[in-house]
Amino acid sequence: MNSKTVAELLSQDVTLQDVTVKGWVRTFRANRFIALNDGSTINNIQCVVDFENFDEALLKRVTTGAAIHITGELVESQGKGQSVEIVVKTLEILGDSDPETYPIQPKKHSFEFLRENAHLRTRTNTFSAVMRLRSSLSFAIHKYFNENGFYYMHTPIVTASDAEGAGETFKVTNLDIKNPPLNEDGSVNYKEDFFGKETNLTVSGQLEAESYAMSLGKVYTFGPTFRAENSNTTRHLSEFWMIEPEVAFMDLAGNMDLAEDFMKSVLSYILDNNRDDLEFLDKRLLDEDKTKPQAERSDMSLIEKIKFVVDNNFKRVSYTEAIDILRNCKPNKKKKFKYIIEEWGADLQSEHERFLVEKHFKCPVILFDYPANIKAFYMRLNEDGKTVRAMDILFPGIGEMVGGSQREERLDVLKEKMKALDISEEELWWYLDLRKYGTAVHSGFGLGFERLVMFATGMGNIRDVIPYPRTPQNAEF
Structure with a gap:
């Protein structure tokens, strides 16, 4: 008899049949x-044991965490909370669990405790729901791009470039750290390193994706990226995953269209396919909200937030207009913001972004045409000489979700921007080549996958939406 998953059994209409489950x-x-529970659903299946039909020593081994194999008859449930249950005929212990030391007991555990037991935390309802949603979102992302003519490419994990220019990279070397080869001036001689030059773990696949877009038309990356930023906040990881599409012959308006359609599509997918997990996490957030002061409670439930994005058109607003709105709003005038907006050129914080989305426009917002000096070198300079064709998408509860731009396709302008920022032409010779040979308007955006999972699950700490978080002083498991 083939074993069934718990999800399959709970969806059965036919009862009075023999089944097997592990x-x-x-x-x-x-x-x-x-x-x-077998991980296929957030719901458990109840298995009813007749004590007299089983050896007492065997039943003593049926403890929380033990792996078991059951055969029995699927019947209509006599109790509340489930439609069907199994009347157990045979029971086999596949793997014992020591009840004295098993850490995931049937009680409430702190998230910090569960991070310390990350290898077992998906045995809880919360984390099993989060990881099923993470999996569904991954699938929905690939599905969307596949159905819209994109090619999936794997960009290098080891690279000599720093796409963001921030210098917060993890170095890759096989030199003897205690006794590296040195140049005459005392600096490390990286010509003797494995790759013959300084290399690091990638912070973004964007630059390489651009090169493929300029021949294949529409490409996307979805892979791990690394930032050596010494930050211990609830929104930062040292290793995380990025989705980065790049499209040739597409301007900023087309980029905004693509990003909006993409976000609505992947979130619609989980509304349609992960209802049980979303409803569980929705209730968890509601219960958590009740313990907070009134001022800190959310205006929307988790499912309402997701529908807020799916059902509303994204409002497109220039950075300049947004600054005027923020400068003149009550929270700014009454100094309720932590970061007061005083003049054009300010780098917007999460509190400003959330005000625009949740209070002012009451819909997702796309800000565009940012000051050039707070954005990356590869963004196309506008005719005013002070703003670039950048765009950020803002969501409720989280602020910035997507960041993108029309890329600078003009060789002379790109060279000037790189020179001003002391970015080596020699290192990015191949990137400049794209502007020499058949240059064209092209655009793309980046989405931090864990930030999307945070939004879709309502989790408040980014360490709780990735299987094994990597943060400063933490590389356990």
Whole structure:
């Protein structure tokens, strides 16, 4: 008899049939009711044991966390909370669990405790729901691009470039750290390193993706990126995943269209396919909100936030207009903002972005045409000489979700910008070549995948939406 998943069994209309299922024990009540879960759904299936038909020594091994194999008859449930249950005929222990030391007991655990036990935390409802949603979002991303004519490319993880120009990179070397080869001036001689030059883990696949877009038309990357930023906030990871599409012959307006359609598509997918997990996380957030002061409570539930994005047109607003709105709004005039907006050129913070989305426009917002001096070198300079064709998409509860731009396709302008920022032409010779040979308008954007998962699950700490978080002083597991 083929084993069924718990999700399959709970969706069965036909009862009074023999079934077999394998999973992990969540609870065993009164030596009679086993709550079994196999990760296929947030819901457990109840397995009813007749104590007299089983050896007492065997039943003592049915403890929380144990892996078991059950066969029995699927029947209509006599109790509340489930439509069907299994009347157990045979029970096999596949793997014992020590009840004295098993850390994931059927009680409430702090998220910090669960991070310390990240290898077991998906045995809880919250983390199993988060990781199923993460998986569904990944699938929805690939599905969207595949259905819209994009080619998936794998950009290098080891690279000699720093796309953001921030210098916060992890170095890659096989030199003897204690006794590296030196140049005459005492600096490290990287010509003797494995790659013959300084290399680092990538911070972005964008530049390489641009080169492929300029021959394949529409490409996207979806891979790991690394930032050596010494930040221990709830929104920063040292290793995270990025989605970065690049499209030839597309201007900023087309880029905004693409990003809006993309975001609505992937979020619609989980509304349609992950309802049980979303409803569980929605209730978890509602319960958590009740413990907060009134002023800190959310105006929308988790599912309402997702529908807020899916159902509303994104409002497109220039940076200049946004600054005027913020400068004249009540929170700014009454100094309620932590960062007061005083003049054009300010780098917007999350509190400003959320005000625009949640209070002023009451819909997702796309800001565009940012000051050149707060954006990256590769963004196309506008005719005013002071702004660039950049865009950021702002969501409720989280602020910036997507950042992108029309790329600078003019060789002379790009060279001037690189010179002003002391970016080596020699290192990016190949990037400049794209502007020499068949240059054209092209655009793209970047989306931090973990930030999307945070939004879709309502989790407040980015370390809780990636299987094994990498942060300063933390590379456990």
